[in-house]
Amino acid sequence: MTQDVHDAPGVRDGRGVQYGTAVASVYDSLIAPAMPAEVAVDRLRPYVAGARVLEVGVGTGRVAVPVAALAREVVGVDNSRPMLAEFRAKGVPANVSLVEADFRRPLPLQGRFGAAYSTMGSLACVHSREELTAALAHVREVLEPGATLSLEYYSTAVYRPLVDLGTVTVPMPHHGGTTTFTTTVDDADVLTMGTLVEKEGEAPVEFAEQVLLIERDEVEACLVRAGFAVQEVVPAEELLPYDWYTARGVA
Template identity: 65%
Template sequence: MTAQYGAEVASVYDSLIAPAMPLDEEIARLRPHLEGNRVLEVGVGTGRVATAAAPIAESLVGVDNSAPMLDAFRAKGVPANVELLEADFLRPLPFGAEFATAYSTMGSLACVRTRDELVTALSNIRAVLRPGGVLLFEYYSTAAYRPLVEAGTITVPTPHHGGTSTFTTTLDAASVLTMHTRVDAEPAPPVAFSEHILFIERDEVEACLEKAGFGAAQFYPAEGMQPYDWYHVRSEEW
């Protein structure tokens, strides 16, 4: 799968996107499943979560299919117990069943175009989890994003970055949501990029999890203005 988050996103991720998300809440949810464990992060990006998770985990492997995002992480310095790998979750991951915990934040697992692709991604993660291993992930909240689809285009200030961000959001008949983002922050030149995600309801996400061999999901809906729901599932015994 072609990386959605290339050099354009990498150039603004740490100044625009990361500051808008509450890292403390994510780490608090992950902590019990990180402590003393070998952990996999799917969609590690520039290391926003991995850098905070690494001191808690025994070791952490971060995979991402975007070389520019991984390069941005390396430029900041990678913790000693973290290994980075450029890999696509739609292909088998090059590990055995060695992880006690896998996690994915910022809706990374939604970066597929079909339900079958989501099942494939989840199956590839399950294959590298120990029996009974845990997967925690954020998925785009339909409650949060449907108003954006209805609005079409909106422009909002970005006080932590300066300037404005303009979002144009569409949803097609195949449940693929496309968001075009343009960041304007003078004197820097505009930055534009697009995201495509599978925009499905909770029952469909849970059906995909079941097909991939995970047990019943614990579900935590997005709160307030947060854009993601949380899922917590356990790999069924082999």
């Protein structure tokens, strides 16, 4: 069921794609193991079981594959061609379709979905509250009335202290190397994080990302403006850097 859609500006020409070849090359071996999918899948289970499900920011399929075992169908959207290529190289489950598109623009999808989700802070890859609200509204437009959107969003309780530190290097036990983060935030609350992944005997991998870092009440306000009613917010726990939001589309 794999498909490609290249209609959205910024997807065809690569503009605005943060997670490119560098990230894709190490995601499954170095990054994904630090964020096990089990917690997210358990939280999603009540909403995705037997449903037609949309994942925004599907990446290499870290969450989509286990969700596909529960759902009737999963459609995964991502604007990164290299990340989608990594997913395809591993093998895509028969009930999963992949669509290359940018959630900051109306989604080129057919039919409605009974549930949607976005993990690893994908929906934070915007530059303003207005852009976040528009992105959430694009998701709302393809959901059935009353359908649930679940999302992980960058926690200010975790990332503001990182900004204060500036640069920090941490060991990564799952791959035996280290990761160095250099973090800044501007006056518009756009956080820029440079990441350097190093492992002995392998070439270092370096990449950067930008996300909108705002407080929980502001994320909730964007959800409401986009046509959702917020059901629950679970603050970031232990080493997980994201708050978890559950919202239901207003009929």
